[in-house]
Amino acid sequence: MKVKEVADLVGISVRTLHHYDEIGLLKPEQTSEAGYRLYSDENLETLQQILFFKELDFPLKKIKEIINRPSFDRKEALNFHRKILVERRLRIDKMISTIDMTIEHMKGTIAMTNKEKFEGFDFSHNPYEQEARERWGDEAVDKSNANLASMTKEEQKAMQEEMNAIYRSLASLRHTLPESDEAQAAIQKWYIFLNSNIGIHYSLEAFKGLGEMYVEDERFTESIDQFGEGLAQFMRDAMAYYADNNKK
Incomplete structure (x- = not known):
């Protein structure tokens, strides 16, 4: 099957299939003399597997690692x-x-x-934890979890309230310039909060990378934008400016 036929069959874009090919996640069985990607039945089985993992919020890098293991069943x-x-x-x-x-x-x-x-709510599992482990490693996440576990319920509640207050403050500024004095003062509070409460230290570069994730990952965007539409993008820009302008 040609790439357009596969895209129509599955309900994904041709661009997505091209991306999977480019990153080595799903290579078509062959390419025709005219340059068309041609997918076999085995390719379609692999694509089905990829989409099941994606439905469960596995990052593409992890999916590639799993399905390429010799022991994969x-x-x-x-x-x-x-x-x-x-x-x-x-x-x-x-x-x-x-x-x-x-x-x-x-x-x-x-x-x-x-x-x-x-009934039905379950916050015992952090949906971002797997991705955090992928990006920063087990040690950083384990330190963060250990720090939270050491807090009393009252301390956790106070931390949550402080975090929400910072979000609300930033949301009130989201229509201003990210590099403005007010925005930078507010984003500095966020930087200090993270390094004081999460149990790990964010370098300026890591802080900037975290801001990028707020926009790249729609789960983060949706969660942050509950405080105001466009807040995630505003925070990303403000965090990038803060990181770039505070390097020694």
Whole structure:
């Protein structure tokens, strides 16, 4: 199959398939004399596997590493995907049930306990942890987790409130220039907060790289932009300017 046929079949863009080829994630079986990429049935099976991993938020670098291992077993991987997706479905079903009950509770037809209001929520797993390990290594993430675990619930709550206050302050400035004195003073508070509370030290370069991730990863963008649309991009620009202008 030609690249356009594969793209139409799967529902992804031709550009995505070109990117997978360029990074060595999915090489077409052959290229025609006219330069067309030609995909085999085996290529399609590999693509299916890639998209299952992607659905579970695995970064492309990690997917490539996994599927290229000599010990990689496609059937075992499919069983893994199924297990995780079933767990996700059960949690989503539970949250939908909680929403339905909450609506009825608001109507006055049923009474919910405080515990029932939060059925289905699970914050024991950090969805960003795997990617953090990929970018900065296990030691940095383990230090961060250990630092959080050492805090009391009151200390964790206070840290969360301080973090939200900084986000709100930055959100109020997001329509100004990132290099303005006000924006730079606010972003400096964010830099100090991270280095004082997370348990690891961010160099200026790492701080700048973190800002890039706020925009590159839509999960971070969505979370940050809850405080104000465009905040993630504003923070990225302000963090880059801060890092570049505070190097010794």
